[in-house]
Amino acid sequence: MPLLIAAVVLVTVLCLLNLLLTFGVVRRLRAQGGHGHGGHDADITDLVLPVGATVPAFTAVTTAGETVSRDGLGAVLFGFFSPGCPACAERLPLFVKAAREAVGEGRRVLAVVHGDEADTREQVAALTAVARVVVEPADGPLGRGFAVAGYPVFGLLDANGTVTASGFDPKALSAPVRTAA
Structure with a gap:
């Protein structure tokens, strides 16, 4: 016992x-809830090309039917989104606000939504007013060129196609990049 x-x-x-x-x-x-996938910039190097890397040449068609390419893009604020991504839904209004400011400063804005037309309709509608929007599958030319492995991700490219800043918060990106005159 x-x-x-x-x-x-x-x-x-x-x-x-x-x-x-x-x-x-x-x-x-x-x-760590605010510092996981959606908030900790130290993990960003695994989700997109690192700062200093050059995006390889690409060509894509926007939702407005415009062809965009790396060489014709110039300096740009970019963002990648995916439907059904809670962090994307949370960050979308921040990107729209940053995009409005970027346009006001003379910069271009590119938003890429990975998914099919039906699933991306809501995100595309929110982005169309402030950005060139491309809808493509996750393995599309922009996703491959920027080496996107997670969402959302944001950054700045200079006129040569070099990543000058990247992060999870579009408002926290480095100093503005202006388009070439």
Whole structure:
């Protein structure tokens, strides 16, 4: 009987220790909630070409029927979105605001939405007023050229097609890049 009591006490202590460790992990995950995929710029290098990299040549057609290419794009604020992405829905208004400011400063804006027309309709409608919008599958020419591996992601290109800034927050990107006159 004493052996059975000792075993029950030991299992109880182990369960309590496991519960404490679980609470610690949950607390840490909640503390990092704003710093996960949608908020921590240190992880951005895995989601898009790194700063200093040059986007390879590409050609794509916007929702307005305009052909865009890296060489004809100039300095640009860019953003990549995907339908059904909660972080994309959260960041879309921030990008629209940053895009309005960029246009006001004489910069161009390119928004790429990865998905089919039906799924992307809402995002395209929000972006069309402030950006050239391209809808393409995730493996489309822009997604491949920018090496996009997650959403949303934003950045700045100079007139040579070199990434000068990137991040999860379009308002936190580096100093403005102006289009060549």
